[in-house]
Amino acid sequence: MSKTVPASILSVRDLRIGIGNQSDLLHGVSFDILPGETYGLVGESGSGKSITGLSVLGLLKRPLQVTGGSILFREQDVLKLNKRERRRLRGDRMAMVFQEPMTALNPLATVGRQIAEMFVVHRGLSWAQARLKAVEALETVHVPAPDERARSYPHQLSGGMRQRVMIAIALACRPDLLIADEPTTALDVTVQAEVLKLIAELCQREGTAVLLVSHDLGVIANMCRRVGVMDRGRLVEEQDTRALFETPLHPYTRGLLAARPRLGSRTISERGRLTELDELVADTQRGRDAPTLVTPRGMLAEAGR
């Protein structure tokens, strides 16, 4: 097993997040993302999936803070870096796509300028050069008439276009890791499909690893090779996507999979009730780690941990 597995790009070990010195939001989460891999974190709101993503970038808002564990990015513990060093990483080597592009973009600057800023800050280009690069970046995210669009303000664009701009900003410096927090939740299904395809296509081309945070099992299945399921601040299960849907191990995952309405599941004769989550999972079973965590390093590495 061990011979061909590359070093992980991101390695989160026993990450704890809390308020003050209590770790009451995230109780020790560990996972690895390999270079070029798309890893999904799925869970309901309040399960801790978003703060996990934010803590990797160092964007946790007070009073939330990391109270324990380590976040190794390219074998370097980012928690030990000072603010300046982290700022240099952020946007350059690791970047983020947020859920709501309207609030994440600056309404007072043209989108071209917001993309160009990345090249000015991280690559030291002049604004004139950066603007040309920005137009190119818009072209790679398939924005029609990129020259013209670069001069528009966020409010002049549709939701799907705004999210494309966000992706262009995030991928401008060809980061090693992209964190996408519910990137398509605010979009229509047809637009969602296009945006997901775009993220997959660009990240595959550049070999960018992706941490995809979502509550939508469909999106996760569409994008990810491996999935971690979070519940109440714990990673309760981690498996290959296919295995997760075929043989979910943790009772919470089983409940989550059974509770969703599925396309094509209704029979003509009746309109059955949906199974509710708490019919399948007892409260005492929630938020505990499953004993069988499967990682890409195989069971062997897992046993040695």
Next chain:
Amino acid sequence: MSTPLLEIRDLTVHFPLPKPFLFGSTRVLKAVQGVSLTLNEGECLSIVGESGCGKSTTALSVMGLQEPTSGEILFKGKPLTGPNAPTRKERARIAQMVFQDPYASLNPRQTVGRILAAQLALHDIAHGSEASHRVADMLSRVGLTPDHADRYPHEFSGGQRQRIGIARALMLDPKILVLDEPVSALDVSIQAQIINLLMDLQETLGLSYIMISHDLSVVEHVSDRVAVMYFGRVVEEGDWHSIFSRPTHPYTRRLIGSVPDPDAILSGDRGLPDAAEIPRNARFSPDVSRKPDPHENVEPSQLVSIGATHRVRLAQ
């Protein structure tokens, strides 16, 4: 045939846009263009489509919150629009709405009891202890407990808030509930509970639903009939089974094909069911390969029957 509970006839809603220049011509945004739909008693009609397709505007017209440009809406054969329209108070007892975002649609400064009881007082149905009795009754009906009446909305979770939103809509005993994306703001784990609650209430209270949604798996599960809207027009309509087993209009097919369905993705089977046959030489309208302009007049077209209850829009 008996009169349907609600009938929307040729509903058109245009929004005037500001003039581009001082002497420019006034442009209008044609949000809804000739929509006709019927809702039978005890039925759930779903309207699906992307944002901007006019589904919410149609629902707001039913609620009386949006004056139609032309067309009429009949409730049990009596018009809800025009000179003989009922007053707002009368309307409130016909149709009520459940909003998408339970965080934004409840007054944060009023207790749940007050939110629910206000309408009873306003309609002079019940006051004082009689009102609080009814509030307690309604709360237990939607799966909350009577003592929740003393709490404020922020003390509840998203799913509980949506239950309060449903209770609020049901206080006046309306015949029709307009559900505007009732579960899309909720967690997957909570969605099932709210969907089950809505289906139970429909059965026990004999309600009729108009559900606006873009989540097709929920639509398939709950609806009796489905209308697909695209740029202000109904492009396909039929009972839920025809729509999902024989999606015919290219837009419907695109919509169903875009749903990220884990089972289909993992089994590698992304194929859609076959479309129903349309007459030779016929062409679907509008052309979905390019985006229609909502300011322009649409090409003449009509809904053509392609099954017992299944209709699709073809160009004339």
